[in-house]
Amino acid sequence: xxxxxxxxxxxxxxxxxxxxxxxxxxxxxxxxxxxxxxxxxxxxxxxxxxxxxxxxxxxxxxxxxxxxxxxxxxxxxxxxxxxxxxxxxxxxxxxxxxxxxxxxxxxxxxxxxxxxxxxxxxxxxxxxxxxxxxxxxxx
Ligand code: 4NP
Numbered sequence: 001x002x003x004x005x006x007x008x009x010x011x012x013x014x015x016x017x018x019x020x021x022x023x024x025x026x027x028x029x030x031x032x033x034x035x036x037x038x039x040x041x042x043x044x045x046x047x048x049x050x051x052x053x054x055x056x057x058x059x060x061x062x063x064x065x066x067x068x069x070x071x072x073x074x075x076x077x078x079x080x081x082x083x084x085x086x087x088x089x090x091x092x093x094x095x096x097x098x099x100x101x102x103x104x105x106x107x108x109x110x111x112x113x114x115x116x117x118x119x120x121x122x123x124x125x126x127x128x129x130x131x132x133x134x135x136x137x138x139x
Pocket of ligand 1: 008013
């Protein structure tokens with residue numbers, strides 16, 4: 001089974017949203033999410049992301065908490081998907097170049113961060129359409 005990891009800055013808004021939307025779309029991938037920073041380490045999924053997942057009937061793990069990408073994670077995952085251009089840049093800066101071919105951007109356009117925009121609906125719609133494309137590519 002291919003192992004996929006979604007990554008954003010805090011691992012409380014966008015990447016957990018992508019993790020659980022993707023899990024709702026396929027059973028054929030191992031899917032997790034991580035942060036590029038330790039800023040939210042141990043914190044639960046943002047209530048705005050929990051709210052939008054509930055609104056659209058997407059099951060999620062209430063015990064999921066923010067975890068920073070480790071050096072073992074770069075080895076373990078087959079595909080490492082940054083939610084925006086700066087996440088991709090940071091992922092490359094924090095990893096050995098031998099892993100750079102695993103690191104890709106979620107969509108051509110960066111997924112806006114609802115931590116700053118407050119617009120979880122817009123982020124959800126982009127995450128949903130992006131995940132539908134990733135399922136096609138990876139399964
Ligand atoms: P995320 O959003 O990267 O989509 O999880 C953020 C969460 C927390 C912070 C920034 C972005 N923060 O500054 O703590």
